[in-house]
Amino acid sequence: MKVLVxxxxxxxxxxxxxxxxxSRAPELxxxxxxxxxxxxxxxxxxxxxxxxxxxSWAKANQPDLTVIGPEAPLCAGxxxxxxxxxxxxxxxxxxxxxxxxxxxFAKEIMxxxxxxxxxxxxxxDAEEACEYARERGAPIVIKADGLAAGKGVTVAxxxxxxxxxxRDALAGAFGDxxxxxxxxxFLVGEEASILALIDGEHVVMLASSQDxxxxxxxxxxxxxxxxxxxxxAPIVTDAVLEKVRTEVYDRTLAELKKxxxxxxxxxxxxxxxxNGQPSVVExxxxxxxxxxxxxxxxxxxxxxPALEACVDGTLSEDLISWKSExxxxxxxxxxxxxxxxxxxxxxxxxxxxxxxxxxxxxxxTALDGDNIVTAGGRVxxxxxxxxxxxxxxxxxxxxxxxxxxxxxxxxxxxAHRELKRS
Numbered sequence: 001m002k003v004l005v006x007x008x009x010x011x012x013x014x015x016x017x018x019x020x021x022x023s024r025a026p027e028l029x030x031x032x033x034x035x036x037x038x039x040x041x042x043x044x045x046x047x048x049x050x051x052x053x054x055x056s057w058a059k060a061n062q063p064d065l066t067v068i069g070p071e072a073p074l075c076a077g078x079x080x081x082x083x084x085x086x087x088x089x090x091x092x093x094x095x096x097x098x099x100x101x102x103x104x105f106a107k108e109i110m111x112x113x114x115x116x117x118x119x120x121x122x123x124x125d126a127e128e129a130c131e132y133a134r135e136r137g138a139p140i141v142i143k144a145d146g147l148a149a150g151k152g153v154t155v156a157x158x159x160x161x162x163x164x165x166x167r168d169a170l171a172g173a174f175g176d177x178x179x180x181x182x183x184x185x186f187l188v189g190e191e192a193s194i195l196a197l198i199d200g201e202h203v204v205m206l207a208s209s210q211d212x213x214x215x216x217x218x219x220x221x222x223x224x225x226x227x228x229x230x231x232x233a234p235i236v237t238d239a240v241l242e243k244v245r246t247e248v249y250d251r252t253l254a255e256l257k258k259x260x261x262x263x264x265x266x267x268x269x270x271x272x273x274x275n276g277q278p279s280v281v282e283x284x285x286x287x288x289x290x291x292x293x294x295x296x297x298x299x300x301x302x303x304x305p306a307l308e309a310c311v312d313g314t315l316s317e318d319l320i321s322w323k324s325e326x327x328x329x330x331x332x333x334x335x336x337x338x339x340x341x342x343x344x345x346x347x348x349x350x351x352x353x354x355x356x357x358x359x360x361x362x363x364x365t366a367l368d369g370d371n372i373v374t375a376g377g378r379v380x381x382x383x384x385x386x387x388x389x390x391x392x393x394x395x396x397x398x399x400x401x402x403x404x405x406x407x408x409x410x411x412x413x414x415a416h417r418e419l420k421r422s
Contacts, residue, residue: 001026003304004058005041006078007048007069008032010331010363010381011289014296015067016040017359022302029063035372036362048073055081065090067307068265071147071286075101079265090307092265096256097285099267103145103182106283113255115248116279118185126170129181133162139186144169146177151338153223155186187281189274190417192233193291194244196269197306199315200262203249204306207298207322208236209291210418211270215338217413224338225378228414230328230389231294234421235273244269244278252283264310293329293361293381298322325385328392330400330414334364335407337377345374345406358384358399374405389415389422 003019003026005012013036016028020040028041031054037043046053049072058066066082068074068091077094091097098105110117122145123129133140133156142165144152152174156162162183169178191213195206209231215221236244248269256263268284268291296303300321309315334341343364350372353360361383364376382400386392393415400410 001065002029002061002063003027004029004031004063004066005037005069006031006054006066006073008034008037009069009289010361010378011287011292012069013037013361013363014293014381015069015287017361018296018299018303019067022304024302024304026064026304029061031057034362034375035365035367036360038367049076051076051078051081054078055085058082058087059085064088065304065308065311067091069286071097071100071284074285075147088308088311090265090310092263092285093261095261096263099283100285101147103143103282104180107182109252109255110280113251115251116277117281118187118279120182120184122180122182123166124170124180126167129166129170129183130163132183133166134159136183136185138162141184141186142166142169143182143184144174144178145180145182146174148174148177149225151223151225152177155223187272187274187279189272189279190235191281192236192271192273193229193288194236194241194269194271195287195291195295196249196267197310197315198253198263198265198267199310199313200264201313202315203245203253204315204317204320205241205245205249206320207231207295208233208241209288209294210235211288211291212411212414217411222338226288226290227331227333227411228329229290229294230326230392230415230418231291231298232326234418237276240273240276240278244271248278248280289363290329290331290381293383294327297327297359297383297385298325323385325387326389326392327383327385328389328396328415329361329381329383330396330410331363331378332380332382332400332403332408332410333378334374334376335409337409341377342407343373343375344368346371347374347379347403347405349403352402353382353399356384356395356399356402358382358396360399360403379405379408389418393419
């Protein structure tokens, strides 16, 4: 069996790792992949958003399944183009992917469906947006409407900070993604992430997790693509999970259907939970990163049957089971991230880290001859399980300490809030 995975980050390495361990052990191809996926299959010299190139490769090589990792190719219509050529694809259509591609569209869907979320307003004029922010007061959240690689969100603690974020976005800091800004009321509570597989009709929610978006210890500093995650998130109780199913997923899918949109693939709900009530912060149309690394490491058994069931419309709860052990993923990034950072630094200690019973998922890495070098802001996702959360944290950090390059940076307090409670 041939499986093509599209993307080059930690999420894609985690997907390739899980697929490679499937009982069918498929032949893997990754476009473009990274140094980690190169050890599991064949990397292709094709960018994730090279829709024409990927379709051409598929015609020549006939993959049995294509799994699209990142949001950009989904929003560019890669799923639609492949399906039009008769290929089986795990990933939503371009229209369905607008749940992530446009914050405004997602908010409109949620408002129409009665999904709990924050109040909001949309602006293209900086002065009008700033006036609105002044009226609402701080804290307040400023978001670029389009795709900004996880960096288009500012949680402004002051009105001045909000005005700076608004002007930066509308002045082109995020390119076309910031041509509109969505200003949202600040939600109080604790964050959690839920991934759900969807086959157009049925929803199967995956294990809960919690991401750490802020760059620095104590959840301070700028937002990033994610500095670490753990699974499960105890804040997501059975009662909360049922509310997420009925108030978030069921209502959202029903509203999409009203508009003639069928959702197939994975849908990520970033949540804020306050006194047992979940509210949606954002939707992502793909597996989260680094949540995927934490969640897939706990997936017990094969993943291919569930992915194929999403394509075929035969998804059911019995296709998925979970290990009882919690997991922790520590993101090791290049110094300076999420700002400017260096590339090309040689990474050492990867074999020693693996000897600590950790799984080292590559993100921003590349091969340079016999060396593995840094090639992005988030470089590695060092992931470990443990008999309890503290043990999982200890195992992950023990592996992190084995790895080095010129200027690594990572948070030293992943899962800190949960550990303080336990």
